[in-house]
Amino acid sequence: MKYPASVNTYCPKCRKHTKHKAKLYSKGNARTMAWGQLKHARKLVGYKGKVAGEKSVKKLGKRNKVVLECSVCKKKHERTIGTRTRKKLEVTTA
């Protein structure tokens, strides 16, 4: 799948359509000492039945995202493209 490097779209901060720069979304690292992460790790310790957060079904494909940056106010927001797909998203440089 291809996505244009610049798109004219709505900016929630400027409250109008402006030119946006598109970039591929990449997930950052989870903080291991975060409260939620510690709680989740505690849940997975020991012997028990079904545990929330342990995946039994593996989904095929991902929902691709792009990060759109407004050229006027530099505000960034995300956009999900389509549904689950195994195709890789690329931002065209043209």
Ligand SMILES: [Zn+2]
């Ligand atoms: Zn803006």
